Amino acid sequence: PSPLKSLTKYLKLPGLISLGAGLPHPETFPFARLSVETKEHDVTGRPMPAATAQATTSSLPSDFVSDAPPTLNTALQYGVGRGLASVRKFFVEETRRLHLPRYANWDVVATCGNTDGFAKAVSLFCDPGDGLLVEEWCYPAALEAIKQVAASPCPVRMDDQGMVPESLRQAVAAWTGARPLRVIYLVPTGQNPTGACMSLERRQAIYDVARELDLIIIEDDPYYHLQYDGPSDAALLPSLLSMDTDGRVIRLESLSKILAPGMRLGWLVAAKPITDLVQYYNEITTQQPSGWSQAIAAHLLLDSWGQAGWQRHLASVRENYRSKRDSLQTICERELTGLCEWTLPSSGMFFWFRLNLPASLKSQPGHMQRVFDRCIKHGVLLVPGSQFLALPDSVALSPDEKADSAPYLRAGFSYETADKVEEAILRLRKAL
Ligand SMILES: Cc1ncc(COP(=O)(O)O)c(C=O)c1O
Incomplete structure (x- = not known):
């Protein structure tokens, strides 16, 4: 638990x-009211019970996204493990706008938020007995997910800028496990629990050590937009993904802290072979994030708000x-x-x-x-x-x-x- x-x-x-x-x-939360209009007749043409039919009125028209619109029936249908095309379009645009990696074959895959994205990434990259490099003070659900795959956390000292590069090197040198350490998990912005935020120099230094030691970085960044000391999006610190030349960063993005956590919607950015694996994992576990949530996000972000409204929000x-x-x-x-x-x-x-x-x-x-x-x-x-x-x-x-x-x-x-x-x-x- x-x-x-x-x-x-x-x-x-x-x-x-x-x-x-x-x-x-x-x-x-940007939603004042969500309403759904049920059909008045069932499949056989019989009237539906009054209470159900009168439930509410609809604010979800059936084709509510102008670009690659998912109809209401599409939203209610089984979808695809990568996420609805329209919402993925937003995820790709957002990645280009803020984090464009320095290699070509990156891609995105929808997740049910960062808890889901991390559990899947850990299962893909850790075998029983493996160690996973983590900040010495770590998000508890991540520690539990590591335990779940019978791996062990390998803590790295932090200061008020998060993980310390030299301590990362020392932790790797001191590791005596049967298989080498391969993965770092970190929260670069508003770290949970310490609130630490990695400076640009610290991000670069950690990335450089990861390159030197050939480590994958799982960058869990749900608080990325909650940076208080810059005036606007333009002043946000660069992500580790944006420094990535090799496809070694797996970035976890979540709408939980900036739209609503109950939507259970986020995305993972990584090199395409990794996003493919996460897609296959989705297909046999969650299948996809909720169609309702994806449709609402697509409608809101692409159709209603657009970029200007999103930035204002x-x-x-x-x-x-x-x-x-x-x-x-x-x-x-x-x-x-x-x-x-x-x-x-x-x-x-x-x-x-x-x-x-x-x-x-x-x-x-x-x-x-x-x-x-x-x-x-x-x-x-x-x-x-x-x-x-x-x-x-x-x-x-x-x-x-x-x-x-x-x-x-x-x-x-x-x-x-x-x-x-x-x-x-x-x-x-x-x-x-
Ligand atoms: C570091 C960290 N990762 C992930 C999460 C959960 O994110 P999500 O709602 O996207 O699963 C939290 C939320 O508390 C968090 O602090």
Whole structure:
């Protein structure tokens, strides 16, 4: 299971404020209403039950995408593992616009988001017993997906710009597994959980080490458009894919944080032989992302909004989260200075607090569980650092040892209202 989901039981506690999740705020969802008009007669011509027939009115006309339009029946039909032509057209255009790789035979394939794309990439590239290079603090669902294929995470040290190139080299040199390391998994922008963002120089340096050591990079970048310190799309940092000359980067793109996560729609960009394999994998697992979601995305992005509307939307989502980030920073500077340390995240949805715990507490085994319990008692939920700790299979720690070796809490600023965030931080201060 994804350990983050295990925290949902606390959400039932009356009055609890959660900064635990990385949930996009519904005000950023671009849909005000979705309606579907059912047929009035069934196949035999009999009238449908009134309740069904009156369900709603339609806002999905049957041919709702002007270029390679999927009709409603196409959207409802079995599709193809690469994704509907129209929505793929958007994915290709977006890749050209922002990430154009420096080799010719790249391609895109639709996924049900980056969780799906990563699980598939890992299954394709890792065998049981393999190691996979990851950031030392890692997205938990990715750690679980690695475990799922009986591979082991091989953690690489990070700093506030993410994975450290020299540590990557050292981790590879120290590896003693039967088969060589072949894959790096990283989140270059708004890293989950640390909020770290790789600078241009860091991206280039990691890519260069990957070339030197002949490693594949899985670039999971759902927060790419949530970069707060540049004025526009034109100022976004280049992706690792855009530096790729060899077809060694597999880039995972998601609409979750910028349209809506419930659409379960994203895409994977890589060299064509790899996208072919992902297509075949789709064909025997998910088949395709939901036809509804693809059709709605195609209608919205190609037909209704076009490029100008898309850019406006991205800018407004970015602005929404930038102001939430800034107000959390103001509150934290006022309330938490001295109690913990953090770096203002330049992207993504998370603050990563390193706790300054008193020595008397730190010497007691199980102290991080106690900190977590006190937070819950004070009515605030943050995610304990241990959930993100990437430990190789060879290291066995008890739950308390694991928790104590991760003196961090992750706070998400995307979801709660400003007054709740403020109250959450006041409660955190009391708990600490
Ligand atoms: C690093 C990272 N990858 C992937 C995901 C999930 O993305 P998707 O909704 O596209 O599966 C998240 C979301 O929390 C994330 O933080």
